Amino acid sequence: MLSPVILIPAILNGLLTGAIYALVALGLTLIYGVLHIINFAHGALLSAAMFAAFFAYHQLGLDPYLAAFLLAPAFFAFGYALQRFVIGPASHGNDRNMLLVTLGIAIVIENALLYAFRADTRTIDVPYAFQTVDFGFTFLALPRVVGFAAAFVVALLLWLIMGWTDIGKAIRAVAKEKLGAELVGIDVAHVYAMTFGLGTACVAVAACLLIPTYYVNPNVGNAFILVAFTIVVLGGMGSVPGALIGGLIIGVVESLSGLFLGESLGQIGIFLIFIAVLLVRPSGLFGAKT
């Protein structure tokens, strides 16, 4: 048995990473809950946001945590436009087409980044990258603690938006009963685009929280997106608390399986959970049975 001195930090670090995974998954699950499609462009959007955060720091000297306040609205607008003017009109309201259109957008964004910035892996050095916070019984890296807290703040904000604003009510109405929502005068195309925008804004925040401790290259999003798919499926497609708890679970699983099995096999562990959940209980932990 491993001593608690190793085990407890591994679990805590897993929880911290899991919170950021959860943030990526939150955007994905939100979009799935309303549009009923998997957004395959989510990973590419994360890569794009990480590049934006990278250049904000590198060219403008903007701290990534401050850049989040700039990038979240910018990516919200981008996501809104993407759904409103590209995905929506192009897919003619057909789910299969929508899947393919998001895949096409993913290919375009990823390769546009590759074309513009080449495959080089880049990092930024913020002064606090290696600072730690003393919790008495263990030390944790400062950027991860910030990321953890911020992920919960974003989730709380999202919960407030969904629960207490008009647009939140409209989003929930469309998610439940699209035709009924249309009949009472809700502009469904606008709601779809708002949802897509909110999901994309989540990705932008996640990118800003990741960039201080992570690298960026045109494919970086793929590493997260498959994890995010797993979380979304585990937590139940469309469920916000499911995404949060699923994220934390997957973070801990990854950290522990990395500890016991090594890096590459730890990755397989996540996929096997993913396939097993899909086969045994596709509605996930918190999803309604369909």
Add this chain to the structure above:
Amino acid sequence: MKGLLPIAIVVVVLASVPLIVHSNVVLNFLVVTLLIALAGQGWNILGGYGGQYSFGHAAFFGTGAYVTGVLQVRFGVNAWVGFAAGIAGAAAVGAFIGGLVFRARLRGSYFALVTLAFAEVLRIVASVAPITGAGVGTLIKLDLHARSFQFESRAVFYWVILALVAVSLVIAEMLERSRFGAWLIAVRENEYAAMALGVDVSLVKLGAMVLSAAITGAAGCFYAQYFLFIDAGIAYGTWISIEALLTPIIGGVGTVFGPLLGALVVKAFGESAKLITGDAPGLDLIAYGSALVLVIAFAPRGVIGAVADARNWVIRRSMAVRSLPREASRG
């Protein structure tokens, strides 16, 4: 058989190309195009006729390639036997994944996701397992003899892949006319209605998946023999999953000639994008991605559908012109 005539014509025309063109560059381009067309026809059987959009056909392509390669390199099996085993191996993987997935009634987004996940699991396994050569990959020994399924002339390779494509075209044509094909299309159009009519939906989907996997697997087997090298990123990479679905969608999803036409368009498009802008990384893929979005937006039935629409429009126009005076006199 009425439908076999166009196939015969297309195949004969394509088969005569090496007699006229001797450029290795052109032949190489056509071999790769036909390879993609074959992989795409595999996807088309399941996705086009069955409506099950797989995002992980690399699982079958890679299995075909690895079985062919590994049997030769590690077990000294004859290349032709390895080729057949590769197709069988891909079909077996299709049966395994299909059995699990369709039993769990996964459709739409879920189906796309789970196929993607299976391909990724196989990729990771292939990149660490010693039998596949792990990170180094599998190199098939050069032995330019017909008994080793290796040919000195590109033209022979070209005719081999063309023969495989011809078989896949005939399979698609026969599928369209068969009872099984009718069931499959019924499942695509409305699963519940098909079920109500007594179609065993899971079994039909499973059959389509196995056939689909075998065809895409054959493309993988050919890849291994043609390039004599595979690694996890090539065999199980997302590139082939994307190209396998891109070609039928661009050409005309759920049609016999869609994948072949799509492969020609996509490859010509990709190559000219490279020619115009230099060999910058990513540009051909930007072109593919945009083409995917544009085709779905403006020609959801692909090139074949767009051509048919244009023809109908011309016919309707000329009919309208001809019938105009009669309408007027009757009024």
